[in-house]
Amino acid sequence: MAVRTRYAPSPTGYLHVGGAWMAFFTWLFTRHDGGQFVLRIEDTDRSRSTEAFEAAILEDLRWLGVAWDEGPDVVGPFGPYRQTERAELYREHAAILVDRGAAYPCYCLPEELETERQRAAAEHRPYRYSGRCRELTPAAHAEMQAAGRHASLRFRVPVTRGTLVVDDLVLGRVEFAAADLDDFIIQRSDGTPLYNFANVVDDHSMRITHITRGAEHLSNTPRQFLMYEAFGWEQPRVAHFPSLLGVDRKKLSKRHGDTAVREYKAQGYLPEALVNFFALMGWYPEDGREIFSVEEMIARFRIEDVGKSGAVFDAQKLTWMNGVYLHQALRQTPERVADLVIEALRGAGLLDGDAGPAQRAYVARVVAIMGDRLRLPKDVLTYGDFFFRDEVVYDPTAVRKQFRGQVTADMLLRLRAALAAVAPFEIGGIEQAVRDTAVALGVESKDVIHPVRVALTGKTVGPGLFELIEVLGRERVLARLEHAARLALETVPQ
RNA sequence: GGCCCCAUCGUCUAGAGGCCUAGGACGCGGCCCUCUCAAGGCUGAAACGGGGAUUCGAAUUCCCCUGGGGCCA
Numbered sequence: 001m002a003v004r005t006r007y008a009p010s011p012t013g014y015l016h017v018g019g020a021w022m023a024f025f026t027w028l029f030t031r032h033d034g035g036q037f038v039l040r041i042e043d044t045d046r047s048r049s050t051e052a053f054e055a056a057i058l059e060d061l062r063w064l065g066v067a068w069d070e071g072p073d074v075v076g077p078f079g080p081y082r083q084t085e086r087a088e089l090y091r092e093h094a095a096i097l098v099d100r101g102a103a104y105p106c107y108c109l110p111e112e113l114e115t116e117r118q119r120a121a122a123e124h125r126p127y128r129y130s131g132r133c134r135e136l137t138p139a140a141h142a143e144m145q146a147a148g149r150h151a152s153l154r155f156r157v158p159v160t161r162g163t164l165v166v167d168d169l170v171l172g173r174v175e176f177a178a179a180d181l182d183d184f185i186i187q188r189s190d191g192t193p194l195y196n197f198a199n200v201v202d203d204h205s206m207r208i209t210h211i212t213r214g215a216e217h218l219s220n221t222p223r224q225f226l227m228y229e230a231f232g233w234e235q236p237r238v239a240h241f242p243s244l245l246g247v248d249r250k251k252l253s254k255r256h257g258d259t260a261v262r263e264y265k266a267q268g269y270l271p272e273a274l275v276n277f278f279a280l281m282g283w284y285p286e287d288g289r290e291i292f293s294v295e296e297m298i299a300r301f302r303i304e305d306v307g308k309s310g311a312v313f314d315a316q317k318l319t320w321m322n323g324v325y326l327h328q329a330l331r332q333t334p335e336r337v338a339d340l341v342i343e344a345l346r347g348a349g350l351l352d353g354d355a356g357p358a359q360r361a362y363v364a365r366v367v368a369i370m371g372d373r374l375r376l377p378k379d380v381l382t383y384g385d386f387f388f389r390d391e392v393v394y395d396p397t398a399v400r401k402q403f404r405g406q407v408t409a410d411m412l413l414r415l416r417a418a419l420a421a422v423a424p425f426e427i428g429g430i431e432q433a434v435r436d437t438a439v440a441l442g443v444e445s446k447d448v449i450h451p452v453r454v455a456l457t458g459k460t461v462g463p464g465l466f467e468l469i470e471v472l473g474r475e476r477v478l479a480r481l482e483h484a485a486r487l488a489l490e491t492v493p494q
Numbered sequence: 495g496g497c498c499c500c501a502u503c504g505u506c507u508a509g510a511g512g513c514c515u516a517g518g519a520c521g522c523g524g525c526c527c528u529c530u531c532a533a534g535g536c537u538g539a540a541a542c543g544g545g546g547a548u549u550c551g552a553a554u555u556c557c558c559c560u561g562g563g564g565c566c567a
Contacts, residue, residue: 117567120495120567121495121567124495125495125496126495126496126497126566126567127495127496127566127567128496128566128567171499171500174498174499175498176497176498177497180496180497180498180566181497181566182566184566214564215498215499215500215563215564216499216563216564216565217564217565218498218499218564218565219497219498219499219564219565219566220565220566222498240499242499242500242563243500243563243564245562245563247505249562249563250562250563251563251564277506280506280507280519281506281507282506282507283507284506284507284508284518288507288508288517288518288519289518290506290518290519290520307507308499308500308501309499309500309501309562309563310499310500310562310563310564311505311506311507312505312506313505313506314505314506314520314521316505316520316521317505317506317519317520317521318520319520320519320520320521321520323532323533327533370531370532372532372533373531373532373533374532375532379532382531383531383532434529444529445529446528446529446530447529448529449529449530450529450530452529453529453530459530459531460530460531461530461531461532462530462531462532463530463531463532464529464530465529465530466529
């Protein structure tokens with residue numbers, strides 16, 4: 001039988017890395033087995049679900065390359081794929097359970113349940129629902145309804161069922177005692193289904209064969225299995241993936257900040273880097289290789305190899321990996337890197353409006369000489385902001401380190417004269433001019449190069465000097481040297 | 495509080511009784527390369543939570559404890 005899986009996000013926020021990770025693993029597993037992957041929107045929490053979030057989640061999944069075969073925007077045989085459009089189905093199935101005696105109306109008020117709970121706590125017993133509505137007589141039902149009480153529906157746990165075994169694809173065999181469970185609510189008094197119940201109905205009616213979800217749902221599994229039994233349905237296989245943790249080792253959530261996938265996208269992270277990084281959390285290929293294409297991941301991924309323990313999301317390693325992919329993109333599709341850099345420059349206010357062809361070509365040249373220094377597009381600000389500023393921002397430390405008053409000023413002006421004569425203004429002649437100047441002054445090349453770098457860029461780090469001079473162009477180079485010569489005179493020789 | 499899951503360097507992990515003097519990667523330190531930085535190469539520091547048991551032999555099996563996490567409340 002073909003594998004059918006699903007990812008079922010709630011559109012109550014943007015897709016976060018934990019959810020994306022789960023979706024990706026599910027997708028990898030499905031593709032490895034040549035199965036079908038369904039996207040289902042769990043929007044029963046109407047107060048917090050929005051269409052905008054739903055659209056954003058779809059967009060972010062697509063950006064990551066996680067594609068679904070059926071979903072809210074794809075016509076499929078088991079739709080609709082939004083829970084709010086399936087309300088009738090839940091009511092019908094709840095009714096089936098009531099008819100079979102597997103569920104019953106419960107009229108207990110929240111206050112009454114709270115009293116039960118407190119008594120249990122006072123007597124140091126574990127709290128379990130008392131079951132007082134379990135065996136109500138028809139007369140009692142009528143009385144409750146006459147009193148204006150609306151019933152919720154509770155699932156009748158067969159306490160004599162004994163041991164419930166969950167044979168998990170990741171965790172292995174886990175046992176629960178039916179006697180530890182109490183009758184749980186499957187439908188609220190307003191007629192809306194609870195998560196656990198809607199999930200079972202949906203997974204079965206959508207023919208899901210393998211349920212993948214976060215480990216936090218493991219405890220729900222025995223309850224769900226009981227419902228499958230009550231319906232007489234075949235149970236799907238389950239796989240609980242470990243939780244994604246924040247640096248505090250708590251389950252990753254919005255309070256950890258920077259957890260939305262689109263936040264990473266906005267910062268210029270590449271989807272292939274994100275996805276490769278995801279793969280390495282909880283799963284490693286046999287040979288310990290770390291960089292591989294999606295195709296390789298699909299081929300190698302085995303759900304049995306997924307680890308059991310929660311993983312901390314290490315943003316530093318992700319950034320390193322982004323550098324690996326950025327450098328790869330630099331060789332294969334440099335214009336893509338240029339686009340990302342343009343975004344970063346725009347974000348920093350160093351570029352405005354739409355970049356014209358000339359500007360794009362200029363950025364491409366900058367990227368060509370310094371792209372291998374970038375891990376993130378915004379690193380362009382660290383190494384090459386001077387390419388995009390009219391006024392060089394001088395790092396005081398760099399100036400203090402490299403400028404020596406009159407001596408430096410003379411050297412800068414001498415090089416200026418030499419560069420003014422270089423034709424064409426290309427790297428070969430430029431390098432010659434710099435080295436000749438050093439010889440003429442009786443110093444080593446680097447004694448010229450370092451101060452000149454500060455003069456032209458304001459900093460001690462950056463791309464090769466000869467390259468950057470060429471890209472900067474004669475006019476700006478001459479102007480900056482002249483300006484820097486004056487600045488040098490103001491610095492006290494150390 | 496009850497139930498469940500987890501446990502190797504700071505982090506992601508390899509390790510399914512002897513191959514472990516516990517390997518790799520990120521990060522951190524050093525060296526090389528070099529006009530700087532980055533990249534690259536070499537290299538260093540860095541872990542089996544504790545206690546029992548099984549075994550000739552345990553990171554690897556079992557039990558207890560501890561710690562962390564989750565679900566229900």
